[in-house]
Amino acid sequence: METHAAANAPLERKGRMAVFWRKHFWGLLFLLPAFIIFILFLWVPIVKGFVYSFYHIDFVKGNSFVGFDNYKVALHDGDAWTAVKNTVYYMFLCLVIGFWIPIVFAIAISELRRFQGIVRVAAYLPNIIPVVVLYGLWRWFYDPVGPINGVITGWFGNEPIAFMTDTNWSMISLVIMESWQQFGSAMLIYLAAVLSIPRDWYEAAEIDGAGVWNRIRHITLPSIKGLLGLLLILQLIGTSQGYQSQLAMLDGGPNNATLTYALLIVKYAFNQQNYGVAAALGVLMFIVLGLLAIVQYRLQGKEGDVR
Template structure:
């Protein structure tokens, strides 16, 4: 029996080894290396200079970091609840038995699998101040639309709207799976008691979707704090720093300004921020289930 056990263990190690080596080379070692580097200055050419907590202290006195930090908070505070709410309504609508329902589901999911480059080009055209579709619609109501992506006021809202549209289908799909797991008997019983559509939604659908909503919230929070491609492709963080976020500034610090230690410190501040928020969400969900 021991021989069979060792034989199985050997084959398990052989099959797992390539994955473990890749994980070690491209995940674990870079994470450890970046953490060590966050306590140093390094431009990839000069020798590493140890500065202790110098990068972290500089970070919290950096006006640009403070600005992009609040831009990230605003981005998250708007895109997460709005995206979850709209995707939940869409999931409820697409859970009905209507003709062509599969087509509608695919249509709403298409932006998720579309290239961000293609999405950015389409939305740049929509936001164009001269011939863009959005300003055309506003003009029908006598409203003179702004220069969206070049405006200090409207650049960040424009990026937020694009991000919500891009990720709507993923959250919708998760909610749709959750909805299909709710027994129809609950709705049938509520109808016998005379419950309205709104009452069924708030007293049956929302409570029973609590685990699904929790998962969608956690994933949306993590993704929103890590947003980069939408900002980079649509506005480049401009005008000024009006639409720049933490990951965009991190990228610039590391690969444009060649301050690898400073960028690493920024990455770990972001990591601990996301970690604290995630732990809080888990604690809140656990407490909610207890009561």
């Protein structure tokens, strides 16, 4: 009997595979283009980035293996450490200035009894402004004779602030601009989460005499805690790779005050055409972000165990 069953096992597997392919063939066929694009434009560049970090890239004479020389150049470049410091500073400013604005707006809008739809649209409008228009608009805002300095000098009698050329203000100015433009999309996500909280909870809290702050503290914030953690991680990942506004507005200046890590990679690759060092810098960023993701995953797992 055992010999007979062993002989029939391959036939049973073939039968199950035939049923599987008949059932899922068309679904897998429709997934195939997306799968191919995913491989070609995500994983192939990642693998090539790791490989190219060990080569000197020359499109004329051909690539030559240099070992860890690209990593040595990257780690001994003073601009690289300046870029790391600026990137951490940029992430910190985005967290302090930009992360809480959508939450505050979402909670405030959820408390409105009238014109809530109009306020939602108005809050989201900055998010649809094209970046070319955005940068031109804020260059005018930050100009020494622009409207912001007009208020500073006209209303308060202070000296105008050189937002774009003062190293103390340049990064802060970019973060304020980006926070103004991007808070609308995050605000709508938070607002949807806040409005999904059962109203009975708030009514019960009001009956018990809870004020607005107590309702926010004990009902709203605990209910959206998971969403807060998710968007926090996404913001940290996004801001660690930020370079667009730094490149378009100031090109990393003044005096490298807005030179971020991702912008340094772009400069190595496209200004100096040193693709090997650029790839090495990218691999180092990949490793650091991967380790942070593992730490965050472990911390979340421990929180789940405690609960």
